[in-house]
Amino acid sequence: MPTCVEASRTERAVRRVAPRSLARAAALALALLAPAAAAQKAPSVSARVDPMTVKLGATAALVVVVENAQGGEIPSLPSVDGLRLGPVGSPALASFTEIVNGRVSSQVSLTWRIGVQPQRAGEFLIPPFAVRADGRELTTPELRLLAAEDFRGDELGILEIEAPREVFQGEPFTIEIRVGMETGIQGRLNRYDLALPWLGQLGGLVELGDVAVPAARSAGKILLNARAELEVESLGTRQVGPANFYVLRARKRFVATRPGTLTFPASHFEFGYRSGGFARLVGGSTEDFSYFKRASEFALVVKPIPEAGRPLDWSGAVGRFEAAAIPDRRDVVAGDSIKLTVEWTGEGNLEFFDAPDLARLEAFAPFQVYGTTERRTASRRAVTYDLAPLDAATSEIPPVPLVVFDTTAGRYATVETRPIPIRVRPLAGATGLPDLSPTSTTTxxxxDIRTRPAHDGEPPAPSGGALLVGGAATLAGWLALRAHVRRRGDPAAPLARARRRARRDLERALRAARTPEEQVRAVHAFLAARSGETPEAWAGRDPVQWARAADAPRLRADVALDLRALLARLDAAIWGGASDTGRVDAREVLTLADRVAAGGL
Amino acid sequence: MDRLARPLLVLGLLALLALAGDARARTSEVAVAQAHAARDASAVAAYRAGDWSAARAEWTALLAAEPRAAGPERARLLGNLGNVAFREGRVLESVGWFTAALRHAPRDTGLWANLEHARRVAKLEPADRGDLRATLRRLLGAFTPAEARLLALGGLALLAAGLSFEALRGGRSGRRAALAGAALALALAAPWIHGAWTALDAPALIVAEARTAVRSEPRESAAVVAEGPAGAEVELVDALPGWAKVRLADATEGWIPEPAVFALAR
Structure with a gap:
């Protein structure tokens, strides 16, 4: 059986890769050689149905070819009663270029292959429809297709679809599909394709999945709608009239989500032989054949869940259910955990309903419910509750109710587990479980009132008016001080900043000085910074005469005399050949510097 | 010598008189403090005994004895009167007492707790809703007026320092110092500015249970021009026997019955 799937894959791969790559290469060559030649010809359209006669169930191809166009589209396909057309895919681009006597001529074409499947036997007319190519609108000719019943396929094959006629909204149901082929030809078959045109196409019908096939009875996979694969189960042979058939089965589960009538269109089962490999590439073999077996369309009525009589605690369960409960133990001490597993089985939406919350049930008030764990499958729903009896007076686990809509009876019903007797022993030396209720005993x-007089008083503070006056005075004082300071120049000017920095620089220079000469340089730099001159101006200057030279004394006389003495001592140390031992004490120099600064310089 | 002896004698006599006056004043202060403590103890005993009216009378008398006193002691008396009103079942009035007490001790957590509890019992919104605006307002209002003015004075000193630096040094550093001083001064003066901006001359609270009709004139038959919800803060504008003229938050003015309004400036 898997052989047919392999063959089909190869075909699809070849069909997908070969024409596209060739077309792309050709288009590239065309673009390089003669783009102008193609553009000069007007586009034209042609269409055909291939083949023009098909068996009912087979799919023909509507081939639309547009010549001399680089791009195009088919906006919409016509609607023909009894005929399924589409979908429209992307066109294949093909090009042909020839050079004759040095002249280049080329041809470009776009080709669409659109599936056409008749739904009944008879002759069909496909009316003209529009094709847009390079901005122009072209029209296809009218086409004919003849669909004939495959009487041979009817004799050699089986296709049976079994579905319920009525279901309730939300009720899961199963559709069973049985296919078969006459045992005499079974050995010659390698292709099985089940066409279910309604699968995934009906609004309000949700597929839940396939019913699992037991491994021992699996017969492999067949094609489903030419794209997917469907695992089938062998049902053995069945005699129908004089012939024996090999029968396969697949089952799918669905749920209808809204009320109404669902109409399932006709389905087909194609079985036959298709050559593979090279024979397929060159157009098939004379040994190829296909038969089609048809299943008529059918309808399914989806009934709404009635509003009347709906209990407030309805869980959303729809179907026919049975419930059973099993505790992991039945003899416990008060407060001990009991794992109660409740299992619901039957036909219904077991995966989807809300399991009962025992903590909200009055019957479970003597129990503390700590939590639940769940397992869901299509055929079974198991919920394990973690319970703890609160005291020794508890003698049974009450029934666990589930309100369901019984689809057989057509009304709401409660499915309950049986009560389970248990023994709860008192906890030795304990008064019971702590109260976990959220109520608090505090209010x-x-x-309380304060009985001790406070002795701290208000801090003394200025009045608001005083603050305002103070603020105004601060601003006025700032302006006055600013004006006064700037009368002697900008305090941020480099000379002013050097003057302020002179004392600090002198101290640093004296610390680094190793000889009397370096000390003299430091003193000269200090005096220059304070007087706003260069250090060279103080070389050889007599401070006493310099202080008197101005209209107003620049330096107090005593300070000038001491400064003269200091400079003389330093000069003597330099010119007298004194070594670094002749240096003047730095503290003495700094003291004098402070006096100089305070003395007016 | 004689010329010096006479003035010295006069000065000595004056000094003796001043000392005697001071001693008398001190004696008087001690006597007042003792009377104050005795009255307070009596009020506490009455409160403990559940005699709310006696406790109210004693603490009200203590408040009236020093009408200009401010600070924690006044806040304590007002807060205790809030407890009395709450125990008497006059919850809205207790909200007024606690609000008044917080004006003297705005950082008192006990008073805040009592105010919020009383507002909750009275089904009023919390005084501090906890949003950004309320938090900012509570931060700015966390100082008494005197504390706010002291802070502003500190800010002024910092501003003066920054401006002096700028005047003496100039340059970029001087400008930065001046700006920093100004920013700090503004930040420190913010509580004082906020208080001066938002303070009402005579704040009051509506303490009637239902929505109080604000009438155009002080008589029951006058037209109702607005309604004052319980717990709303208003400003007292005028008063007549049995009536108080108030200004609502939306600047509407009108008359309401005097018992429906509680003056917060106490």
Whole structure:
């Protein structure tokens, strides 16, 4: 059986790769050689149905070819009663270029292959429809297709679809599909394709999945709608009239999500032989054949869940259910955990309903419910509750109710487990479980009065008016001080900043000085910074005469005399050949510097 | 010598008189403090005994004895009167007492707790809703007026320092110092500015249970021009026997019965 799937894959791969790559290469060559030649010809359209006669169930191809166009589209396909057309895919681009006597001529074409499947036997007319190519609108000719019943396929094959006629909204149901082929030809078959045109196409019908096939009875996979694969189960042979058939079965589960009538169109089962490999590439073999077996369309009525009589605690369960409960133990001490597993089985939406919350059930008040764990499958729903009996008076686990809509009876019903007797022994030396209720025994209230007089008084503070006056005075003082300071120049000017920095620089220079000469340089730099001159101006200058030279004394006389003495001592140390031992004490120099600065310089 | 002796004698006599006056004043202060403590103890005993009216009378008398006193002691007396009103079942009035007490001790957590509890019992919104605006307002209002003015004075000193630096040094650093001083001064003066901006001359609270009709004139038959919800803060504008003229938050003015309004400036 898997052989047919392999062959089909190869075909699809070859069909997909070969024409596209060739077409792309040709288009590239065409673009390089003669783009102008193609553009000069007007586009034209042609269409045909291939083949023009098909068996009912087979798919023909509507081939639309547009010549001399680089791009195009088919906006919409016509609607023909009894004929399924589409979908429209992307066109294949093909090009042909020839050079004759040095002249290049080329041809470009776009080709669509659109599936056409008749739904009944008879002759069909496909009316003209529009094709847009390079901005122009072209029209296809009218086409004919003849669909004939495959009487041979009817004799050699089986296709049976078994579905319920009525279901309730939300009720899961199963559709069973049985296919078969006459045992005499079974050995010659390698292709099985089940065409279910309604699968995934009907609004309000949701597929839940396939019913699992037991491994021992699996017969492999067949094609489903020419694209997917469907695992089938062998049902053995069945005699129908004089012939024996090999029968396969697949089952799918669905749920209808809204009320109404669902109409399932006709389905087909194609079985036959298709050559593979090279023979397929060159157009098939004379040994190829296909038969089609048809299943008529059918309808399914989806009934709404009635509003009347709907209990408030309805869980959403729809179907026919049975419930059973099993505790992991039945003899416990108060407060001990009991794992109660409740299992619901039957035909219904077992995966989807809300399991009962035991903590909200009055019957379970003597129990503390700690939590639940769940397992869901299509045929079974198991919920394990973690319960703890609160005291020794508890003698049974009450029934666990589930409100369901019984689809057989057509009304709401409650499915319950049986009560389970248990023994709860008192906890030795304990008074019971702690109260976990959120109520609190505390009550908010005022804080008590204060009985001790406070001795701290208000801090003394200025009045608001005084603050305003102070603010105004601060601003005025700032302006006055600013004006006064700037009368002697900008305090941020480099000379002013050097003057302020002179004392600090002198101290640093004296610390680094190793000889009297370096000390003299440091003193000269200090004096220059304070007087706003260069250090060279102080070389050989007599401070006493310099202080008197101006209209107003620049330096107090005593300070000038001391400064003269200091400079003389330093000069003597330099010119007298004194070594670094002749240096003047730095503290003495700094003291004098402070006096100089305070003395007016 | 004689010329010096006479003035010295006069000065000595004056000094003795001043000392005697001071001693008398001190004696008087001690006597007042003792009377104050005795009255307070009596009020506490009455409160403990559940005699709310006696406790109210004693603490009200203590408040009236020093009408200009401010600070924690006044806040304590007002807060205790809030407790009395709450125990008497006059919850809205207790909200007024606690609000008044917080004006003297705005950082007192006990008073805040009592105010919020009383507002909750009275089904009023919390005084501090906890949003950004309320938090900012509570931060700015966390100082008494005197504390706010002291802070502003500190800010002024910092501003003066920054401006002096700028005047003496100039340059970029001087400008930065001036700006920093100004920013700090503004930040420190913010509570004072906020208080001066938002403070009402005579704040009051509506303490009637239902929505109070604000009438155009002080008589029951006058037209109702607005309604004052319980717990709303208003400003007292005028008063007549049995009536108080108030200004609502939307600047509407009108008359409401005097018992429906509680003056917060106490």
């Amino acid at each position: 908010p209230d005022l804080r």
